[in-house]
């Protein structure tokens with residue numbers, strides 16, 4: 001299901017990113033060697049009153065080459081296009097400015113729900129000044145202090161009221177996937193090639209949601225899929241849409257809605273920072289991942305070319321060691337017929353459950369092979385474990401002290417579980433809990 005989306009707009013320095021970080025919190029934990037995930041965060045998932053939502057800080061989509069007003073205008077356009085609820089941030093310090101008025105007019109015309117924040121109301125005396133902001137014609141201004149974190153509860157209460165309860169049909173057996181990657185790696189070509197395969201039956205091409213053109217199809221084996229469209233396929237040519245941050249944001253939104261991500265890289269060019277960022281996000285979000293090396297027809301091959309390329313991928317995407325790699329060509333269609341079965345397999349692995357008794361046998365064996373670590377004279381004790389979730393498979397391990405289950409030992413346990421069960425393509429989470 002697509003999350004309802006809140007977008008934050010406003011001129012520079014009013015406190016957008018401060019507010020974004022407050023609202024987003026740090027629900028998405030960051031694996032240390034996942035590069036670039038926290039840096040310049042402009043997209044996150046938050047929760048309020050049990051409702052999950054996505055949040056975008058359009059201020060982070062800065063196109064510095066553009067004149068000031070054009071920049072804000074484009075950010076507001078993105079907000080209007082992407083969001084269910086728009087939060088306009090202003091500041092009590094400068095009062096109502098021309099830029100505020102311009103954005104307010106744009107938002108007013110969009111007919112989207114808009115919540116007006118007056119930020120930097122750090123003390124009660126400043127509250128009387130928020131009345132000037134009624135002139136923006138966007139209803140009641142909400143006094144907020146991003147620095148202190150005050151007033152945001154009321155804003156979120158109001159935002160949640162505007163979330164539509166439109167539920168995207170959650171068709172049980174359907175696997176949703178998306179092709180993610182830099183511009184020009186061949187996402188559109190792969191899309192067309194996959195859908196053009198003889199035995200694939202495309203049932204529907206419909207703009208089902210605002211931000212995506214999804215395609216439903218059924219593979220040879222009868223498995224229904226939904227292919228989720230991503231950025232880069234609708235080349236509309238606004239400056240902001242050609243920026244990397246915009247493309248990253250669109251990719252993150254597609255990842256959110258997918259069960260399995262096909263991380264497309266170009267066999268010709270190798271792996272870039274962008275790829276690592278996106279892959280890191282898919283990993284953090286617990287999605288299934290397949291690494292698709294496209295344009296393999298262009299690569300001069302010798303005996304070990306494929307093996308060497310795979311080793312390079314393993315080095316660059318260390319945390320994705322579970323992701324299968326496939327070498328394809330959208331042009332010659334080499335190996336494309338293997339993709340649907342691979343996606344299906346990864347999706348099955350994401351949904352795999354292992355019984356507690358089997359898991360505990362694995363844990364006992366693990367401890368026998370590699371004794372639990374000690375820290376400051378204290379030894380980690382593992383009492384038992386149980387699988388608490390699928391998509392991704394998540395295991396809670398009950399221990400004497402949570403801090404004693406270091407990353408490296410958790411990693412070792414994960415590997416022992418992976419040796420026993422085919423969790424290929426899916427992240428596996430290990431969570432330590434102190435036994436009460």
Ligand code: GDP
Pocket residue numbers: 010011012013014015016017018019059119120121122144145146147148
């Ligand atoms: P953005 O450019 O709109 O994303 O603004 P930032 O979030 O980067 O904030 C700009 C500046 O305003 C920073 O120095 C913040 O520390 C400061 N700031 C943000 N919120 C508040 C607030 O509620 N009160 C005060 N006094 N300063 C704030």
Ligand code: GDP
Pocket residue numbers: 181182183184185186187188189190232233294295296297298328329330331332
């Ligand atoms: P997108 O921006 O990721 O959607 O990439 P496109 O599908 O538009 O492809 C970019 C360019 O790469 C186009 O000129 C394609 O014809 C070319 N291309 C895509 N896949 C392949 C491939 O497997 N082999 C070769 N030789 N060219 C490809």
